[in-house]
Amino acid sequence: MASLISGLAHIGLRSADIERATRFYHSLGFTTQQSLTSDSPQGCIEVRFLALGELVLELYQLPWPGKQRDAASFGIDHVALRVNDLAASQQWVEQLGYPVIEGPTHQPSGRNGVRYFMIAGPDGERVEFSQPL
Incomplete structure (x- = not known):
């Protein structure tokens, strides 16, 4: 069977300080393409998509009220693969035997957003399958 994956959609980076991370990647030539916030029961989630050429980083900062996180809690969290048919x-x-651990769900980003789901990778990373709408 031919692969249903058509390319890299983005790399997700979990950030302890999204402002600091944004400044860092801006200094490397990335520009902010989109900023989003959404509410969760734990608080506000901040998301920024930064681009440099065809490379897109998704920076996000989760709310952690009253909790300390160690350094291993940050950094690359997931790799998003672009697909043309999410259901397929x-x-x-x-x-292939890989259970879906998140989604499918809609994320409002870009013009019409994306639909995506995630599976677990062998080393704790998440692999996102993302279909632009």
């Missing part, structure tokens, strides 16, 4: 991709990964 989900069926494919499930046939």
Whole structure:
């Protein structure tokens, strides 16, 4: 079967301080393409998409009221693979024996957002399958 993956959508970086991370990546030539905030029961989640050429980083900072996090809690969290057919991709990964651990769900980003789901990678990373809408 031919791969349903058409390319890299983005790399997700979990940030302890999204402002500091944004300044760092701006200094390397990235520009902010989009900023989002959403509310969760734990508080406000901040998300920024930064781009340099075709490389896109998704910086996000989760609310951690009253909790300390160690350095291993930050950094690369997931790799997002672009697909053209999310339902077919989900069926494919499930046939491979990889259970979906998140989604499918809609994320409002870009013009119309994306639909995505995630599976677990072998070393704790998450692999996102992302279909632009």
